[in-house]
Amino acid sequence: MPRSPAASLSPGPLTPIANGGNLHSMITDGEKQAIITSWRMVAPIATSAAELFYERLFELKPEYRALFPADMEQQKEKLMKMLTFIVDALDYQDSSWSETVAPERDLFLVVVDLGRRHSELYHVADDAYHPVGEALIWALDRGLGEAFTEEVRSAWLHVYRLLAMTMRMGKAAS
């Protein structure tokens, strides 16, 4: 039986089906800002947010519970660390575009590798990404309340789908 997946960022089309936030599908500066700002509000309630996420995930897919350890504390921590990493990785000045970062700090490389591990080690199928993404948006919605505006929701959805696509591409990584 495979080990439980690492802090998952399962992709998959969510409420809107099509690719990315708009037909151009690049993360905009406005979207980055919306994500960074909203995450600052989630960080103080990280434990609750992680609980909400897994609660919703197992509600959507009860069969996934067996893939995780009985004690979920470490798993929740991993989830929040990964989300924090993603938000931090998006937070840089565009003026520093020509600067590279270490591979272990690079969002593209880390997420590609995450996708490869999800596929090769944990055998996570593509369709598993859908409910996980839905659970993420649901948890953010519950956690942020009124602060989870349509703009914030759209930004998270867009980034999530882009990361999901990156993870799926990572399946074929060498």
Next chain:
Amino acid sequence: MAARLSLAGDDHAHGKGCELTMTGMDDRVEVMRGALADYDLAQVLQVVSIGRQFVAIEVSDAERSLGTIFAIGGRVIAVDSIMGGGLDAFFRLCELDAQTFRVFRLTPPESLPKPLGLVRELLGEHRRRRVQTPTVRAPSPPMPSPVPRAPPAPTKPPPAAPAKPSPPAKTVPPASKQVTPAKTRGPVLAVSSPKGGVGKTTIALNLALSLARQGHRTVLIDGDPNGDIMSCIDARDRPISGAYDLLFDHAQLPASLLKTTIDELSILPASGQRLPEAQLLQNDLAAAWRVLFDALMRNADVIIVDTAAGTYGPTFSILRAATHVLGVLQAETIAHRSFGVFARALESLPEVERPAVLGVVLNMLQPSESASVDVLSEVCGELPPSWLFDVTIPRHPAFLRASSEGLPLGLVDDKNPPPVAWLFEGLASEVSGRLHLHGPVQKRTKRLLL
């Protein structure tokens, strides 16, 4: 192919200047590879741009490398291809029929040249070039009358009895015609009829529901600027934006596409609370529709588009972009007489833009009325045998009840659906069979006796 980087400023666009060969980059590390049938080049560029690495994206066909795009920090730095370098080569590389991609991480050169552009902007420009519409925001002159490329085949002369309509021209391609390269990769089915009030919207809505229930990821688009789909389901106040807002770049897809209680069904309304401007609707929107269909098709198995009555105006753009058309014929004399326009309108389209006729469904049949039954027997003789669907939809009070409840037929009573609701399951099976949709197959051992 050796990769070359131009380090000269003004000559950058033409790929001139100092050279840097890929073969000398021993520290290159392949990060990923894949098939461009699964992900297009734009998506690969979007994905690498979430990171902060200096990357080379090499695209190849079955025989050779076609070119390499160098990028860092969301910018394209250089292009080296069989067509040369620079911006022109970038756009041409995006259009080539490449099959595979490989992404390498590289050590950046000490001095980076001036970027060719932001990935976001270059992809936007690429999209605009594909659409070949300078801007859809600025009004343009009304679309000219359609001019067929090939002279139309002569139609049969009208029959002597004036009550009988002309049979459709035989030059319209059968449903088996392959989708042309100008069309979206997946099936986009426009539901169309020359006459209004024949039940297009009802057919489109219930067909989409049935296809979704059969496991096909279905997007139902309201292509009628009047927004009849939302009226059918009593949800006119729900949409924030819709298809026409997307076509005119006034909205984003996530906010426009509506989820339903059926997992596999989503609905894209025509517009938000404000109807689209009439002047904008006169633009040629076929290319914009194709781009929208392509975007939706990445996560859908089939797209159904309800169209406005008639085959010209906004519907004409949809027909040019759709892969297939499903004609709705009301089993009633006047509708029958005007149906010949359906085939002639399709015939007037250039072949590369002409949707394949998936079939014609006879709607609102009244078995107790001889005039209605006569239409059934006449179309059986007039239409090509492959056109008419086996399923015929009768006029039935259940449709009125469904409308008053704001629901498709199949949702009015889950436990005891009206018998006529089952007809749409049959129609969906016929449609999915003709479209060769690869739905989930439930294998069961079949037997009769316990």
